[in-house]
Amino acid sequence: MQKAAIERNNEAIAAQLAPVGRETVQDRVYSELRRALIGGLFEPSQVLTIRGLADALVTSTMPVREALGRLITEKALEALPNRSVRVPPITLDRLDDLLRARILIEGEAIALAAARMGPRQIATIETILGEWDEMRALKHKKDVDREVTLNQSFHFEIYRSCGSAVLIPMIESLWLQSGPCIRVAIYAFSEAGEVDTAQYHRRIVTALATQDAQAAREALVADISRPFTFLRHKLQSAAKDQT
Amino acid sequence: MQKAAIERNNEAIAAQLAPVGRETVQDRVYSELRRALIGGLFEPSQVLTIRGLADALVTSTMPVREALGRLITEKALEALPNRSVRVPPITLDRLDDLLRARILIEGEAIALAAARMGPRQIATIETILGEWDEMRALKHKKDVDREVTLNQSFHFEIYRSCGSAVLIPMIESLWLQSGPCIRVAIYAFSEAGEVDTAQYHRRIVTALATQDAQAAREALVADISRPFTFLRHKLQSAAKDQT
């Protein structure tokens, strides 16, 4: 019987080919909206319509409405009583609430990751740091989108190492919720260009390289608190101006 | 001008009438599936089909598929590569992962709540405790469903007091994920009937009544850890039997 030979052949084929996967339209819409949300491409309080998004994404309404529903359950979007959906507005309370949750959960994740990151993972995040420096070097063109992307890659490369399939989706949800807020902060930082984000990230890397969970947590808290406190002051002064 | 009179009349009407609200079919399906999931009515690894659920709930497929999509993003259900959806299976790792996350987040929530719960809230959870005792008194009929519901009410009445619009949905998601697992534990406890859950809950109440956040957190951890460690042992011994 040539069963074994066939089996070997199939295995050889399988070794060559990568699984093609099957991404649905709904998945693509969902990813695209997530990207836009985390990147802060939508403004807080902005109203989104199903047909409008479907036109923009060149699909029918069906995938869009399901993607919107999913984002609403993640609190990345908000369902108004009118049944229209909007990006949640920023309030001081919400800002504090989000920051506290992020410190709690991302802090735990990085503490777990500190004990589990090998030289390979450390090298990966150092590569991301290098790309960041490279980008900053040619400073004429301040590409905020790229900053956001690199920042995201840096953090999630760490979180992925925490080994918790439960915490990571929660962190993603938190980023989704804070995305529309922190965009303005990152943009302002990029404008000012003074205190470099890279410096905060470097502190995180050194802490992780020495497997110092406590130091890593503190460095992370400092990093993610910055845009929030910045926004906080901005909102407070804006409120004072209005009165 | 009789504008003021009309206004008064309208206000009088508004005072009598309650807002009718508009729950969509999708919302009802979603709530029903949540209830079933938290209550452990579905078994881990059980496959759910859109048309099957639609028939069971006597609706069309449309609201069901959107509700399923939302539950999948919450990790309450799992999308298989075949595109079928099932209740996530229990593994030891997942159990530990879930418990760690619950201790982290629910612990934080109850610590926050400890400082914010007034006599009114304390009275409410004591009422729930009373209903529990009442139920246990007539022990011939062990109503596991009611136990699950009361347990849920007790915990979420506390969490609601933490004042965090961000943490509460996360806790709901965690309950959704652990629901299918802990059902078997609760059932086993009810069978054995030895160590009463009420005793753990009473410890929580006394800690909250004295606004002792640390004690409340510890009592809560003891309470939610119990079914998990129970299940852990059960799974381990089952694995040992198989070898």
Next chain:
DNA sequence: TTTTTTGATATGTGATCACACTTGCTTTGA
């Protein structure tokens, strides 16, 4: 007897339609 093939049924996905509700502007009446 065991394995492969094949065909029928079941299932998820996306498109389209009908309906109800909301919204904003125009028109009407005071």
Next chain:
DNA sequence: TCAAAGCAAGTGTGATCACATATCAAAAAA
């Protein structure tokens, strides 16, 4: 001149259909 009624366009929701894929059992081949 201004507020209220009315109308039209826009929008979300649910139902149904078409199509591609998956599943599983029966039939055919080894």
